[in-house]
Amino acid sequence: MSVQGRITGWPVNDAGRPATLVAALAANAAQAGRQPGFREREYGIWREWTWVQVLDEVLALAAGFETLGLKPGHALTVVGDNRATIYFAMLAANALRAFPSPVYPDVPVEEFKNFVRFGDPDIALAEDQEQVDKLLDLRAQIGRPTTIVYDDPRGLAHYAEPGLIALSEVAERGRRRLAEAPGLAADLVSRAGADDTAVLLYSSGTTGLAKGIPLRHSNITGGIANAEAGGYFRKGERLFAYLPTAWVGDFVFSLAAGVLLQAVINIPERAETALHDLREVAPTFYLAAPRAWDAMLTRIQVGMADSTPLKRRLFDWFIPRAIELERKRLKGHKPTATEVVREWLGNLLVYAPLKDWLGLSRAERAFTGGEAMGEETFLFFRALGIQLKQFYGQTETCALTAAQVEGSVRIDTVGRAMPGVDVRIDDNGEILIRSASVFYGYADNPEATAEALTPDGYLRTGDAGRVQPGGDLVVLGRVSELVETAQGERFIPTFIENRLKFSPYIRNIAVLGAGRDDLTAIVCIDYEATGHWAEQRSLSYSSYAELSQKPEVIELITTEIARVNELQPDALRIRRFVNLHKDFDADDGEITRTRKLRRKVIEQTYARLIDALYGGAREVTFDAKITYEDGRQGTLSRNLSIREV
Missing domain, CATH: 3.40.50.12780 (ANL, N-terminal domain)
Structure with missing residues (x-):
């Protein structure tokens, strides 16, 4: 039985649009x-x-x-x-x-x-x-x-x-x-x-x-x-519904936006075929977390390393110049005639084929959010001609608060408030949001609701930030994570952690130092990117644990941390770190399903390792508890090296 032509009325809102x-x-x-x-x-x-x-x-x-x-x-x-x-x-x-x-x-x-x-x-x-x-x-x-x-x-x-x-x-x-x-x-x-x-x-x-x-x-x-009014969505998009169904990004950006804007919602066969299916779909709108963009870049780099000498030479010649041009563009530079010709030729030989291979040849609107993105990754995809932008939002705001607009894109901001969204910063530096998209309160939790919503309808985001003169919003980190060293230096660990995760070789990291004399860190390497780096240097390894403790890999991470230390005040530089022999895992309770750090769990679980970091030890044997897919628990023991930076 078809209902076509039988239903002619439906609830509408004040704007005359469907209300549900x-x-x-x-x-x-x-x-x-x-x-x-x-x-x-x-x-x-x-x-x-x-x-x-x-x-x-x-x-x-x-x-x-x-x-x-x-x-x-x-x-x-x-x-x-x-x-x-x-x-x-x-x-x-x-x-x-x-x-x-x-x-x-x-x-x-x-x-x-x-x-x-x-x-x-x-x-x-x-x-x-x-x-x-x-x-x-x-x-x-x-x-x-x-x-x-x-x-x-x-x-x-x-x-x-x-x-x-x-x-x-x-x-x-x-x-x-x-x-x-x-x-x-x-x-x-x-x-x-x-x-x-x-x-x-x-x-x-x-x-x-x-x-x-x-x-x-x-x-x-x-x-x-609001998002449609700001040009972030358009009617008739081609969407790719691959994000976890329990994440607000999937329900709002895939299902709801698809239905409300008459899009075509494309669904991959399964997670393992998503990259292949993405190329067949070639969506006009694409959203991915920074780590997914990092993985995509790693996939390109691995593929080029195994490509023909001619393709490698073309890639190695055009890409650095394209990235440098994009870096200058974001600072207001207008390309010269020579740069325009080079960009046209690069698109013909390198950029367009890469976009087609990724499935992003028609991605007019590409976004990333949830955490900070590495500058090199951001510039790389924009250099290919993909107009990648950052957005900002929480589940409590339907993830639709602010986003970058073309012509005003900067790596250190999340863009401007969307139309219909009011952003203000309170006296404590916390970002407050008021919008039609802001929820009405937590389920069966009036205390938490009273803490989250002000009497005049603003959501307390829990994020510290500032609004720049041009209207762009800068997010510094969680207000609740603002801590002090023993010397009284205030810092937000996530801000430093995000800077360190710009490195393709660092997947997760916990920066420590609240109430301590200096900062230290527990590092989880990115197995794929670091493994590829090791293979290029003929370094053999058989597991994540073994790779993490290779002297060459420890030296690599030392260099990455030292690079970020140069951007930090002397009192907030990381002095010692350890490469963990496993990644932080949601099944072990160390991170959430959306890959956010559970800091208290980390501090409790790795208390002995943290004591070694601050106790001056050069190495420590640590037994890490792991949870297998079938729910069984085990222990992974390893002798870990502690390195000075």
Whole structure:
């Protein structure tokens, strides 16, 4: 049954636009019904849904979920990778005035109960057998979810546990209901309102238990309208939905923006094929974290090292000159005639082929955010002709606060406030935000809400910053992380850490020194980039642990830290460091799922190693606890060298 032409009305806001995501979906079906809305690669073939077909699927699932007892104001726990059917189920929950609450698929069952604390989530949607098993273990511990809906049936044919049902069966139930009740489709489109919750996300939990962050439809539609007004989004984008579904960036930048702006939402077959699928899609809008851009640059460098001598010579000649030209451009330089000709020739021979190989040949809008980006990486991609820019936002603001605009791009700022966003700095140097995209408060946590929101509606971001005369916002780091050395020198560790992570050889780092005489650091090398560096120098190694303790690698990291030390006041230079024999890991509780440092955990877990850093030892044997993918725990022991800088 198709609803095409049958639904002519939907809730609108004061601007006359669809007031909810489901309303926007109905508008798309009515206005651009035959245009593709979703595409997903399956067994190497791109499967496509038009907007009419998407609306049909969403309404069928909504009618089906209602038979399972999904009620207004309740959460639908969602766990799995990016799938069109999972996105349809999220929108179906919205149609019932319920809301999806996505969870990172790599969260172990021991932590899972932390992400089902709000919204009475008695129904869960799992992508596959692995996630079903996790939810069954969760139910054995806390008694819910009572109903588990699964998308991929492989491996589940002989499961006899109660409450298991296939997503396809839920949709079939819904289709039967829609056929029997002709007015149900229009009713489902119009139920949700602007003030209903559209999604429940969770904070990163760097300082404790993650807080629930409900975002209303009005927050999301308002934030995307602001971004569109500033030119950061355009109608009809080609999007690439590969980001974790539990991250605000995926829900807002992929699903919500795609639906509200009639984009084409392209979904890779799986994480392992994402880079290949990206090239086939060639999106017009692309968002990636700084580390993903770093990995992309490393991939290029590794590929060029294995290329033909001619290609290497062309790359080595054009790229440094392009980077230097871009560096001058950002300072206001206008290219000379010679530079214009060289850029044209470089684009023909080097830049355009590289962009095509990456899948970014049509990326008119490319963004990075979440943490600081290394200058060399930033300049490299802009030198290729990709207009990479930085943006700034939090989950509490739908991640839509400020972003750079072409013609006013600087490496040390996050750009200007988007239209409709008011930014101010309070007396303590904290950044305050007021916008339609700012949430209304944390789930069941009035104390945290009172701390986060001022009486006049500003969000206390927790970030220290300043606004430059031209309006650009500079973010210095977390206000809560402002600490002092024993001599009274104030500093924010994340600011120094981000500078150090500009190095391609440093993946994670913890800068220490609060209440101490000087600064030290625990370094986690970037295995891929450092491994490639070692291979070029014929250095053999068999593991991350062995590579980290190579004298040559320790000397490499010493050089990287010394370079950053030159930019620091003498009292805030790192004096000693140690290369850790493992990376900080979310499963070990050392970082969040979004790769933010849990500083208190680091200080407790590595207390003996920290004592050695400050005790003058030249080496220390340390046993690091590690958690395997199956949940088992072990110990990785290594003799670690401590180096003076």
